[in-house]
Amino acid sequence: MPHRWGMAADLDRCTGCEACVAACHAENNIPTVGADQSARGRAMHWIRIERYWEGEFPEVDLKFRPVLCQHCDNAPCEPVCPTYASSHNEEGLNAQVYNRCIGTRYCANACEYNVRFFNWNSPVWEKPLHLQLNPDVSVREVGVMEKCTFCIQRINAGKISAEADKRELKDGDIKPACVQSCTANALVFGDLNDPESAVSRLARSTRGYKLLEDLGTLPKITYLQRETWHESNS
Amino acid sequence: MNPIAERQMTDDILRPVLETSSKFYLIVALLGTFVAAGIGTWFYQVYNGLGVTGDNWPVFWGFHETNFVFWIGISHAGTLISAILRMVDAGWRRPVTRCAEAITAFALMIGAMFPLIHLSRPWLAWWLIPYPSERQIWPNYRSPLAWDFFAINTYLTGSLLFLLLPMIPDFALVRDRTTGFRSRVYRALALGWTGTPKQWARLESAMHIMAIAIIPVAVSVHTIVSFDFSMAIVPMWHSTIFGPYFVAGAIFSGIAALIIAMAILRKVLRLENYLHPIHFQNLGKLLLTMSLLWGYFVFNERLTTWYGNQPHEMGVFWATQAGRYAPLFWTMVFCNFILPLPILSIRKLRTITGCVVASCGVVIGMWLERFLIIVPGLGHKPITFSWGTYTPQWVEIVIMAGSIAAMGLLYVLFSKVVPIISIWELKAGERELEHMRAHAETQTAAAEATAGELV
Numbered sequence: 220m221p222h223r224w225g226m227a228a229d230l231d232r233c234t235g236c237e238a239c240v241a242a243c244h245a246e247n248n249i250p251t252v253g254a255d256q257s258a259r260g261r262a263m264h265w266i267r268i269e270r271y272w273e274g275e276f277p278e279v280d281l282k283f284r285p286v287l288c289q290h291c292d293n294a295p296c297e298p299v300c301p302t303y304a305s306s307h308n309e310e311g312l313n314a315q316v317y318n319r320c321i322g323t324r325y326c327a328n329a330c331e332y333n334v335r336f337f338n339w340n341s342p343v344w345e346k347p348l349h350l351q352l353n354p355d356v357s358v359r360e361v362g363v364m365e366k367c368t369f370c371i372q373r374i375n376a377g378k379i380s381a382e383a384d385k386r387e388l389k390d391g392d393i394k395p396a397c398v399q400s401c402t403a404n405a406l407v408f409g410d411l412n413d414p415e416s417a418v419s420r421l422a423r424s425t426r427g428y429k430l431l432e433d434l435g436t437l438p439k440i441t442y443l444q445r446e447t448w449h450e451s452n453s
Numbered sequence: 454m455n456p457i458a459e460r461q462m463t464d465d466i467l468r469p470v471l472e473t474s475s476k477f478y479l480i481v482a483l484l485g486t487f488v489a490a491g492i493g494t495w496f497y498q499v500y501n502g503l504g505v506t507g508d509n510w511p512v513f514w515g516f517h518e519t520n521f522v523f524w525i526g527i528s529h530a531g532t533l534i535s536a537i538l539r540m541v542d543a544g545w546r547r548p549v550t551r552c553a554e555a556i557t558a559f560a561l562m563i564g565a566m567f568p569l570i571h572l573s574r575p576w577l578a579w580w581l582i583p584y585p586s587e588r589q590i591w592p593n594y595r596s597p598l599a600w601d602f603f604a605i606n607t608y609l610t611g612s613l614l615f616l617l618l619p620m621i622p623d624f625a626l627v628r629d630r631t632t633g634f635r636s637r638v639y640r641a642l643a644l645g646w647t648g649t650p651k652q653w654a655r656l657e658s659a660m661h662i663m664a665i666a667i668i669p670v671a672v673s674v675h676t677i678v679s680f681d682f683s684m685a686i687v688p689m690w691h692s693t694i695f696g697p698y699f700v701a702g703a704i705f706s707g708i709a710a711l712i713i714a715m716a717i718l719r720k721v722l723r724l725e726n727y728l729h730p731i732h733f734q735n736l737g738k739l740l741l742t743m744s745l746l747w748g749y750f751v752f753n754e755r756l757t758t759w760y761g762n763q764p765h766e767m768g769v770f771w772a773t774q775a776g777r778y779a780p781l782f783w784t785m786v787f788c789n790f791i792l793p794l795p796i797l798s799i800r801k802l803r804t805i806t807g808c809v810v811a812s813c814g815v816v817i818g819m820w821l822e823r824f825l826i827i828v829p830g831l832g833h834k835p836i837t838f839s840w841g842t843y844t845p846q847w848v849e850i851v852i853m854a855g856s857i858a859a860m861g862l863l864y865v866l867f868s869k870v871v872p873i874i875s876i877w878e879l880k881a882g883e884r885e886l887e888h889m890r891a892h893a894e895t896q897t898a899a900a901e902a903t904a905g906e907l908v
Contacts, residue, residue: 260511262510295685298596299598299684300593321575321577323571323572325597327510329687331687333834333839337503337508337573338573339504340501361504362503431835
């Protein structure tokens with residue numbers, strides 16, 4: 220059976236530290252665009268931490284939510300691309316073929332999670348940052364769309380080393396950069412086709428929900444609801 | 454119609470083609486400068502990337518796409534109106550049709566440029582053409598953008614044919630009145646037209662076929678343009694009303710553009726004897742109908758959204774109704790509804806000036822409508838964390854100004870090369886009128902004679 224990669228994000232564990240964001244930038248050669256361009260909405264973060272304040276002071280509640288590509292089974296970004304740059308691969312990932320992208324930006328408009336990012340300008344890495352580019356990941360050029368790949372280079376590397384060792388791929392062998400860097404273990408990655416994998420078990424949790432589930436996009440990321448508690452009522 | 458009047462008519466309409474004043478060169482130079490600036494700016498954008506535009510995350514589409522929908526909308530002036538008026542055989546259409554068909558062809562050419570202009574890598578646009586490749590990669594036929602490509606190409610081909618067919622007899626007329634190089638050019642364009650009954654019959658049937666064929670094409674083309682939005686699940690985009698709403702809006706803005714173009718031509722080319730107030734009044738009535746229809750659609754769209762009260766849509770709804778986009782929204786309502794309604798429904802106000810004022814309002818209002826459909830929805834998707842706004846940059850504004858100048862330039866050049874009023878159709882109309890008058894006279898005479906006999 221082919222793999223079907225998915226993730227679970229435990230909102231009770233997430234501290235909003237953004238280590239995942241930094242790790243993702245480093246792993247995937249995501250350019251930083253500077254303060255000016257950021258203010259104009261050109262920042263690129265394949266994973267972001269959304270911060271929500273709830274309630275009135277002093278009874279305020281702070282909530283974090285890591286949001287990355289949901290790798291929808293029924294992805295709105297895919298059918299709209301006129302050149303198949305945005306397409307589904309056999310392991311359920313929403314793949315983006317950079318070379319095939321002509322830059323209509325329709326996929327990003329169709330994506331309700333706003334997790335697609337466009338190279339508005341030529342990416343630059345100020346010296347010596349250019350030395351830390353990850354050789355396993357292609358550097359995108361100006362005018363193409365990019366997005367979370369679930370660290371497909373790590374998925375492939377994991378499969379290759381399992382094959383080299385003549386063994387089956389184990390749950391937990393593959394960790395995307397965000398998962399690896401998560402200090403609170405809030406993010407769990409694995410094969411949803413393996414019912415015993417950690418991510419499958421979490422996906423079945425009663426706390427689990429999908430982001431914008433009612434849209435029918437069938438996301439492969441399960442969010443585990445936060446248990447609400449306040450110091451006043453504990 | 455007596456031969457002297459007929460000759461006078463031909464002279465009047467051919468004058469702009471045969472005589473060139475210094476003003477013509479001035480206007481061409483002025484418009485050409487703007488067009489050149491627009492093209493230069495586009496190259497600048499291609500060279501630097503779309504970072505020079507105002508597009509951003511999450512509003513990935515802005516002015517370029519607005520202009521695309523706007524120009525495709527304007528293009529519905531012509532072909533559709535003149536096709537319908539031809540089919541119902543409205544006699545007053547005769548001096549209007551060619552102005553209208555020319556607007557269609559040029560607005561469509563300009564509109565079709567915007568999908569290219571908005572691409573970040575336009576040199577790869579040919580991937581939309583279904584060519585057989587050894588890699589067996591085809592365009593994605595599920596994408597509304599691929600549908601656009603085919604719909605617009607079909608419409609462009611159809612409307613060019615529709616424009617060119619009735620020009621053949623007039624080309625022959627110019628051919629016979631010019632000498633040397635110009636005569637040779639028009640000889641080629643006239644395709645050997647000699648005016649035999651057989652040729653007339655063929656032209657008539659070809660025009661009938663095109664008039665019937667172009668209507669469904671025109672309706673489908675703007676429906677497909679609306680699908681660019683309504684097929685995506687962006688709040689306030691995903692709407693079943695968009696097809697007819699866009700088509701109605703397109704015809705609305707098209708008629709307005711036609712009225713403005715006709716008023717300018719009438720003044721500049723001194724065609725007062727051929728473009729009468731009655732033509733503006735009739736078009737004004739059409740514009741009034743479309744204004745009411747447009748108001749009905751907007752009311753429907755807004756009421757059902759508000760009543761349905763879906764949280765995702767309400768973000769967009771309030772942003773347009775009372776938030777950041779409210780000034781634009783209410784300007785749109787004023788320009789498209791409140792302004793044209795009294796002007797066009799009160800007979801005293803429905804003058805040429807009145808119609809032009811109302812039309813200017815409609816053109817501005819319809820441009821705002823396209824903008825308000827595209828941008829607020831993108832800025833207010835369901836996840837509130839990712840809400841955003843859009844501010845156009847000079848690049849988009851210059852390209853837009855260039856596109857408006859391009860419309861003017863193409864029109865000026867067209868009216869220099871082709872008689873802007875279809876001479877043969879006008880003559881045919883006059884003859885028809887005379888024939889009817891004569892017929893009526895003989896009938897009255899016959900009736901009187903019978904009456905006399907009875908007495």
